Amino acid sequence: MxxxxxxxxxxxxxxxxxxxxxxxxxxxxxxxxxxxxxxxxxxxxxxxxxxxxxxxxxxxxxxxxxxxxxxxxxxxxxAEKHHPAWAEEYVNLQAQALALHSYSTHLLHGLLQTESYARAVFRSLRPSLEDEEIENSVQARLTTQNLLLRKPSCRMTFVLEELTLLRKIGGQAIWEEELRKLLKISQLHNVQLQIMPVSRETHAGLDGPLTLLETPAHHTIGYVEGQRGSYFLTDPDDVSVLSHRYGTIRSQAHDAEASRAFIQRLLTGEASA
The missing domain is CATH 1.10.260.40 (lambda repressor-like DNA-binding domains)
Structure with a gap:
């Protein structure tokens, strides 16, 4: 699709x-x-x-x-929408999801971003957005984060490339605030957060970022974003490939405890960024 x-x-x-x-x-x-x-x-x-x-x-x-x-x-x-037309359907599906599994390669998933980080991301877009568009986009992104604390809980796993943590989008202060937020989110009972180290010599995620959503009807949908659009993947064969790939990605990443420890070391300066 x-x-x-x-x-x-x-x-x-x-x-x-x-x-x-x-x-x-x-x-x-x-x-x-x-x-x-x-x-x-x-x-x-x-x-x-x-x-x-x-x-x-x-x-x-x-x-x-x-x-x-x-x-x-x-x-x-x-009337202006909170999200681009091509993203509106995904936002609606995400809000209803029973489970969400995401692999991010170049920036943090929107559900994990602080307000300042999100604003820096939108300010980085080219062609540039107007200030009002940026603020509308930031507030819309923050609204999606209600999913983190929704009842009943949405089960979530995130695998982040190490480089997404090393890239100081918005500057040092915003970066440190973002790391503290990641540590806080990682302690939620319904969230598992893992870091994929740059030292990996074999890597199942070389085709790029992906998201898997489980709908209220217990169907799994794949979602892949690109530069100028996105795809939903609903064919069972395609979803099976993405599910297998994501499982391998998780197995290759640091576990949740080691990932939290790495983020903590970045904050204290014990790990290089």
Whole structure:
């Protein structure tokens, strides 16, 4: 089940409608930008369906184009979501999961991130996000962390590449705060956290990160993220491969106790970072 980064239909329809109205009036994007408190580049992204327009934008453009409310009536359909369209389904499945098993290769799983670490991650994205988009994304990510303490508990295992702990995203203070959070999470009765050492000479996770979710109906679904989209894997053969691979990854990683000890040594400076 591939998920690409194509804009949602509602945003594409709104973009085409607003572009049609603008061109019908013989107006360029630059001329429209001079009439509204929004940049020419933002107008272009909205017209391509790449950026959800905020109600203030819709009101301003509707008035500037003398659209008579044609654009305003679409506000409920183009309201900004907390997550990208391709991620919304995964977030919903994760919130309901009976079990979650994740292998991370280049940054910490969103469920494990502090607010400051998450903000640093979103600030690192390119193309850059607007400040408001960053804050909305951070708060949405923190909301997903309710799963850690949900009742009934979700059974969780995380395998983190050692490099995800050595990379000081956001700087020294944010990194130390994140390590302390990992230690706290690792003590939860429903969570097991393991570190995959860089010294491994054989490694079952070379194909990249993966997540396995057990649904309320006791079906296991695989989930794999890429640069511009994601995949759900539901075919039993595919899920079986990922499950076997994840089991091997866990067996190759440090156990939970050794992993906590490693994080502690990073905090105290006894291990190099």
């Amino acid at each position: 591939p998920h690409n980064d194509e804009p949602p239909v509602s945003l594409r329809i709104f973009g085409k409608q607003s572009r049609f109205l603008r061109e019908q009036r013989g107006m360029t994007r630059r001329e429209l930008a001079a009439l509204v408190p929004y940049s020419e580049s933002l107008i272009a992204m909205v017209e391509r369906g790449e950026r959800p327009p905020k109600p203030g934008y819709v009101d301003a453009v509707d008035a500037a184009l003398d659209a008579g409310g044609v654009l305003r009536v679409l506000i409920p359909d183009v």
